[in-house]
Amino acid sequence: MSNYVFDLERSARGLRLNRFLHGFTRKEMRELFKRDPDAAMKDLTPEERDMVRRLDWKAMQDYGASFFCLEKFARIKGVSNPEMVSAFRGETLEAFLKTRRVPGAR
Amino acid sequence: MARVIGGIGTSHVPTIAMAYDKGKQNDPDWTPLFRGYEPVAKWLAEKKPDVLFFCFNDHATTFFFDHYPTFALGVGEEYRIADEGLGERPIPRLKGHAALARHIAHSLVADEFDLSLFQDLPLDHGLHSPLTMMWPSKPDWPGAVIPLVVNVLQHPLPTPRRCYRLGQAIRRAVLSYPQDLKVAMVGTGGLSHQMIGERAGYNNEEWDREFLELIDRDPERLAAMSIEDFMRLGGNEGAEVIMWLIMRGALDERAKKRHQNYYLPMTTAMAVALFE
Numbered sequence: 120m121s122n123y124v125f126d127l128e129r130s131a132r133g134l135r136l137n138r139f140l141h142g143f144t145r146k147e148m149r150e151l152f153k154r155d156p157d158a159a160m161k162d163l164t165p166e167e168r169d170m171v172r173r174l175d176w177k178a179m180q181d182y183g184a185s186f187f188c189l190e191k192f193a194r195i196k197g198v199s200n201p202e203m204v205s206a207f208r209g210e211t212l213e214a215f216l217k218t219r220r221v222p223g224a225r
Numbered sequence: 226m227a228r229v230i231g232g233i234g235t236s237h238v239p240t241i242a243m244a245y246d247k248g249k250q251n252d253p254d255w256t257p258l259f260r261g262y263e264p265v266a267k268w269l270a271e272k273k274p275d276v277l278f279f280c281f282n283d284h285a286t287t288f289f290f291d292h293y294p295t296f297a298l299g300v301g302e303e304y305r306i307a308d309e310g311l312g313e314r315p316i317p318r319l320k321g322h323a324a325l326a327r328h329i330a331h332s333l334v335a336d337e338f339d340l341s342l343f344q345d346l347p348l349d350h351g352l353h354s355p356l357t358m359m360w361p362s363k364p365d366w367p368g369a370v371i372p373l374v375v376n377v378l379q380h381p382l383p384t385p386r387r388c389y390r391l392g393q394a395i396r397r398a399v400l401s402y403p404q405d406l407k408v409a410m411v412g413t414g415g416l417s418h419q420m421i422g423e424r425a426g427y428n429n430e431e432w433d434r435e436f437l438e439l440i441d442r443d444p445e446r447l448a449a450m451s452i453e454d455f456m457r458l459g460g461n462e463g464a465e466v467i468m469w470l471i472m473r474g475a476l477d478e479r480a481k482k483r484h485q486n487y488y489l490p491m492t493t494a495m496a497v498a499l500f501e
Contacts, residue, residue, distance in 0.1 A: 123422025124461065126380040130290045141289050143310045186420045186462075187284040187378060190239075194310035200240070200420065204492055207425040215426065221490030224254040225240065 125185055133183020136167050140179075140188035143195055152195075174198070176206040201225050227325065227402035230272055231501040232410035232476045233265055234440060234469045235355040237281055238493045239309075242354035246314060258495055261486025262358040265499050268483075269359055269367075274409040276322045277360070277370050278395065280471040281351035281413040282377045284309070293379050294341035296391065298333070299372035300326040301344035309349055316362045319348060322369035325402055329371065332398035338391055348372055355413055355497075377414065377465035382452050388467045389448035392474020399475070412472025418493035419460030426492055432458040433487065433494050436466060441482035441500070444473045462493075476500055 130137075139162065142148040152159035160168045170178040174196060179189060186203075193203055205215035216222040241258065249255040286307045288294060304319040323344075330342055352372055360366060373395075376382060383391075392410075399408050416436060419427040436459070439447050448470055455464035485498040 123424075124380055124456075125378060125421075130379050134290060137285070137290055141285060144286055144308050146308070146312070149310075180421060185285055185290070185378065187286075190284065191286075191310040201491060204420060204425045207421060208423070218426065219491050221254050224244075224490035 123180070129183050130185070133185065135162060135164075136179065136182060137185050137188040139163055139167075139171070140184060140192050143191040149195055176203045177209070180207060199225050227399045227404060227406040227408055229396055229399055229475055229477065230274055230407045230409055231268070231480065231499065232412065232472045233359070233500070234412045234472060234496070234498040235265075235358075236415060236493065236495040236497070237351045237354050237413040238495055239350045239354055240491070241358060241495065242314060242350050245354075245357045254490065257486075257488045258490075259358070261488060261497050264484045265497055266359045268499055268501075269409070272407065272409070273367070274407040275368050276325060276406060276408045277356075277368065277411050278373065278399075278408055278475070279352050279356075279370050279411045279413065280373045280375060280468045281411075282465060282468065283351060283374050284349055285378060286349035287346050288374065290379060293376055294374065295376045295383055296338070297341040297343050297374040298326060298330055299344065299346070299348075299374070300330055300342050301346075304370070304372065305347035306353065307347035307349040314350075314353065316353060316357060317365050319353070320366055320369040322371055324404075325399075325406060325408075326371045328402050329395065329398040332401060333391075333394055336394045336397065338394055343374075351413060355411070358497075373471070375468050375471070377468065380452075382464065382467070384452065385450055385455065385467045385470055386448045388470040389444060389474040392471040395471070396475040410472040410475045412469035414465035414468045415459060415463050416466060416487075416494035416496045417459040417463040420462050420492065422461070424460065427460045428489060428492075428494055429458055429460070429463075430487075430489060430494065433496065437482075437485055437487070437496060437498060440469055440473055440498070444470060473500070
């Protein structure tokens with residue numbers, strides 16, 4: 120079984136980052152992030168800001184980000200779920216799609 | 226007296242809504258999915274249920290981890306469509322059935338299911354990604370929904386047994402409502418998929434096929450399994466199929482599966498099944 124279980128410990132560790140990511144469900148936050156990313160990230164630690172700036176999906180996941188909060192951020196960045204999944208697997212999107220039955224269905 | 230006329234099990238993958246909104250009905254990559262919903266849409270159009278009772282999960286959209294409820298029942302008259310990052314989907318607001326939902330809330334609490342209750346909150350794709358595959362949204366929805374939001378995101382999750390028993394309690398609640406209403410149950414989620422960790426991209430078609438048999442013939446056996454069993458067999462996120470057990474628990478004991486479709490194009494196995 121996988122070690123990655125989103126439990127209360129992981130949720131507590133990722134709460135601040137998840138709250139930031141969840142903010143993208145609000146239009147004001149999306150606009151603020153586009154206009155002034157530092158202001159949008161004011162509650163994050165330098166380490167968290169760095170992961171967000173680098174769009175490092177795996178680092179954010181390992182740190183405690185919920186996949187479903189990451190999804191909000193991915194949508195505004197135009198990143199698909201298969202792209203995030205391939206990042207978690209440590210492979211390219213192209214390599215991941217080769218393992219799928221219908222690579223065009225995304 | 227209100228009746229439970231049947232049930233539907235369905236995936237709620239967001240790409241289903243994306244394919245629908247982009248009009249991919251005739252795209253060969255998507256036709257196996259759309260065709261699979263046609264018998265379900267036809268059944269709903271013929272049976273005309275007044276209410277769809279939807280067992281689904283919020284994806285950290287409306288509810289956040291500062292207060293994430295295990296079971297939350299919607300008791301409102303209307304629900305907005307949630308903004309999940311790209312604005313609202315272009316579909317009408319959902320009509321609730323507050324009177325029946327309030328009755329169900331009373332009945333479930335009296336039955337020792339102490340639910341969280343909500344109103345005036347928006348609902349995310351967990352409910353309306355499958356809904357648009359089965360129910361017309363133009364000019365408006367043909368009936369009402371009652372949303373039951375289940376925690377399948379943050380462990381500890383409710384046990385499969387608890388979900389099955391909750392379904393049985395929902396059946397008692399519906400059957401004790403004095404007004405003649407037709408209610409169809411909808412259980413959403415799955416089938417096998419894992420989105421996170423080193424096993425991201427995991428699927429298990431053999432288990433999915435077995436699940437689709439067991440949910441029909443032997444739901445007791447599924448109810449006796451642990452969450453860890455469901456995660457091992459169907460992937461971490463695939464354990465959300467416990468929400469099908471709520472639907473199944475609310476059906477007549479003689480209900481049988483009338484239709485099923487299975488399609489595994491990308492990361493999540495997409496299934497739909499009809500029980501009557």
